[in-house]
Amino acid sequence: MRLLIGLLLILCVFSCETKKRKKIEQIKTVFEKSQGQETATYLETIDFYIQLAKEFPEINIQIIGSTDSGHPLHMVTFNPDADFNFQKIGRNKNILLINNGIHPGESDGIDATMLLYRDLALKKIAPPKHTVVATIPIYNVGGSLNRNSTTRVNQNGPKSYGFRGNAKNYDLNRDFIKVDTKNARTFAEIFHLVKPDIFIDNHVSNGADYQYTLTHLFTQHNKLGGELGNYLHREMMPTLEKALLKIDWDITPYVNVFNAIPENGFTQFMDYPRYSTGYTSLWNTLGLMVETHMLKPYKQRVEGVYALMTKIIEISDRDYEKIKKLRERTFEAFLEKQNYPLQWTIDSTKTTTINFKGYEAEIMDSKVTGFPRIKYDRERPYIKEVDYHNFYTYTHEIEIPKAYIIKKGWDKVIDLLAINQIDYEILKEDTTIAVESYKIDSYETYKNPYEGHYPHFNTKVSSTKKRKNFQPGMS
Ligand SMILES: [Zn+2]
Structure with missing residues (x-):
């Protein structure tokens, strides 16, 4: 009997598995x-x-x-x-x-x-x-x-x-x-x-x-x-x-x-x-x-x-x-x-050569626009050595600070810190801290919006070191 139950169980396991x-x-x-x-x-x-x-x-x-x-x-x-x-x-x-x-x-x-x-x-x-x-x-x-x-x-x-x-x-x-x-x-x-x-x-x-x-x-x-x-x-x-x-x-x-x-x-x-x-x-x-x-x-x-x-x-x-x-x-x-480096540019001293499998191409005038266009010819495949510029070097870096001090009103920044699980503490009392403070001297702004913003560029800042008093509630 026990053997029979065992066999039935095995059969069920197999058939259930097959069904699944x-x-x-x-x-x-x-x-x-x-x-x-x-x-x-x-x-x-x-x-x-x-x-x-x-x-x-x-x-x-x-x-x-x-x-x-x-x-x-x-x-x-x-x-x-x-x-x-x-x-x-x-x-x-x-x-x-x-x-x-x-x-x-x-x-x-x-x-x-x-x-x-x-x-x-x-x-x-x-x-x-x-x-x-x-x-x-x-x-x-x-x-x-x-x-x-x-x-x-x-x-x-x-x-x-x-x-x-x-x-x-x-x-x-x-x-x-x-x-x-x-x-x-x-x-x-x-x-x-x-x-x-x-x-x-x-x-x-x-x-x-x-x-x-x-x-x-x-x-x-x-x-x-x-x-x-x-x-x-x-x-x-x-x-x-x-x-x-x-x-x-x-x-x-x-x-x-x-x-x-x-x-x-x-x-x-x-x-x-x-x-x-x-x-x-x-x-x-x-x-x-x-x-x-x-x-x-x-x-x-x-x-x-x-x-x-x-x-x-x-x-x-x-x-x-x-x-x-x-x-x-x-x-x-x-x-x-x-x-910490923030901006990068191609390192022109190094390249990688790849055996690239492409198609021959020619430049011709577009019948639609009259401007030059590229036409690839799939009947003429090639393998050619091609320079691939895949090394970068940094052009701008910052000194990593101990911390940043964020004003209470900058809730958007504090919100982003929270969702990215970046630690911060809230000042509990009046505190004087020696800080390096940035002042924006000049900047330019794009004429057109991009992805919900008018991005700035050519931003120039000057920095000063000073002791500054901060009120409670700052992060
Ligand atoms: Zn995509």
Whole structure:
């Protein structure tokens, strides 16, 4: 009898498991159902993750904060140990955070990450031992709901997609440090909860034509600095390139050209903190933007992003101890530093030569505008040595102060300190402190607004050292 019950139990476990697998096999994404022609809408995307979370204890979906659209922001986590307490899991495992749909017209990452999560849950991809994957399925919810098929008309699919601006018409990839949107506030909340070791932000490029489907835009390694910058530049990036090539996915650095051809060389993009990877590198996170090439078919682009993310997970798993240690040491190193660089320029003494796979191009007069235009010829592919200017040097640095004193009325600044978990104390009594005080001597202002502001430039300040009395209540 006991044997029979045992057998029945085993049979049930097998058949239940098979049933579950069958059910999940049936969970196909919109991308798959449309043979790679379409991308999931906001509701379809969230619904898909809810279904996965119901079926698999390894997947958790939660709502964190709000967005300008009035809809909440979701975060979905995959952990083979089914533990979602980030304070605990971040101690022993690498956390990879994937951001999708910041520009919802560039939807490749949205669909690729849905496939990635399902295949991780089904163990089609070997579950990582030392990496937890978290994702924001669609960051720009408002833009995603503003669906159309004309705002990226020169992009080769999908059939329809969301709009670049968010519900406030802001470009969220310019808002990370200034935080004018609720989306950016919530991103900060997620970022400081998750404290990712590695960060991926998925995009689609515009501009030049070339043979590659995939391009990478790592955070600038000199700006990241020290051992961590070296690891990113000398180990992580080449390892990713080689691993992708092995599975027939060739990748090149982001082809950063504007009205120019790549064979004349190009420079690495400088990701200041208003951009996603610029913000994440402020906390010594290894950041990477993926830019697929807009002229390649949608199916191919999504498959490329999927392949890239699986390779990043492999690198994270293999190097998790090293990455943890390097990040820890970088945080410690900043405690000793005297100065902090703020502005950067290309270091013209160093370049990298890459064997670039491009297309021959010619300049001709446009029949539409009469102005010169570049025409690429796909019948004439080439591999040429191209100069890639990927070293930067700083042009301006500040002496790191012990602290800043903030007036009570500057509540916006205090608010930003709070959401970024930066410590501050409130003065409890009249206090005299020796300070260095800045005075703005002159500045110029842009004539046109930009992303909700009239930015200043050519700002000149003079500084004086003095003892000053501060009232209680200042931070
Ligand atoms: Zn983009």
